[in-house]
Amino acid sequence: MSYPNGKLSEEKVFKDPVHRYIHVRDKLIWDLIGTPEFQRLRRIRQLGTTYLTFHGAEHSRFNHSLGVYEIIRRIIDDVFYERPQWDQNERLLSLCAALLHDLGHGPFSHAFEKVFHLDHEEFTRAIILGNTGINKVLLQMGADFPKKVAEVIAKTYENKLVVSLISSQIDADRMDYLQRDAYFTGVSYGHFDMERILRVMRPREDQVVIKKSGMHAVEDYIMSRYQMYWQVYFHPVSRSAEVILTKILHRAKHLYKDGYLFKTEPKHFYSLYNDQITVEDYLKLDESIILYYFQAWMEEEDTVLSDLCHRFVDRNLFQYVEFNPHLQMQQWLELIQLFKKAGIDPDYYLVLDSSSDLPYDFYRPGEEEERLPIHLQMPNGELRELSRESEIVEAISGKRRTDHKLYFPQDIIEDFSSKRKVKEQILEILKKPY
Known part of the structure; x- marks a missing residue:
């Protein structure tokens, strides 16, 4: 088949529940989608353990990556096209970075990263630059093209406008x-009015800005993000599942280091346990592999590993209470001692989990995780930072909200028939408000 000018002879489309259709016209993009490394994203859920709370949350990083690509394609081809501030030579680079931005996510994403001290963005860049199918496809555009794609994802690429499309406080990633x-x-x-936001986006030298007339659509977008974090992303039941998932991985690693003889050896984890993980090893990991081990480990002799795996697979999750570590440190120390007295290992069965979010921030130069603000383009061409014009955004700007929960196995505590006094003491502490 012939692909003149890098275009497919016939446009390919994916049916999509969010964007209706995802359009692929470039051979480069079509070839990237077909690589094993990109297809692996079908086996990584977008929302980790959230499917145990919201049963429909079975969508994958594959779905999301295509969605981010489609938003960028629409911005470049429909909104920015022929605007003097936009360099059309950056089109394919932007599309590739959008498509590949989540390539390095591991199974259950952030929980997996925390246990093994990994960084999905580092693995994304390693896959793009390494001996992979992705790299071979990108090299068709030139020897330095994979490096450019990696730089956009790392936010170090010289054209900051391209970076801001994929990584900013109002980017295609978040919108999808x-x-x-x-x-x-x-x-x-x-839900927010993405169509309106796309229509009022304008390219500037180093970032995307929003026409002043689109301010209310942006306010709605920011409040949507705020609500999603607290109602979905930080849902306490999803966090309970993530706590158990994390403890399973910690326990298996501890047993391996201790010389424990597994009935089902964690072969896929050996390089992780020995801090020798390669890109090739990493790409073999997906959620089907992890769940295979969890089901197998339900039969292990180690009672902690077996119990935790049963809990995750059968969705018998930990209960939780509000718990402020700054005000309840004494109760926390008492609970640890009571758990030990009851024969429950607090390292695995008494877990304090905190979630924190900053919905919008203005520019704080020099600070860690610098956030470039959203700018409004006024009718006279002047740029104004969003919170200076919006009272709604001003009210939440720079304000970090943190939530603390204490997780524990209610069923085990309730079963303390022979240790009634310890049981009563534990329940008494857990009932105390802070």
């Missing part, structure tokens, strides 16, 4: 996952 996650979880919080 808010709508997609709302759709698949069945909630209404994540």
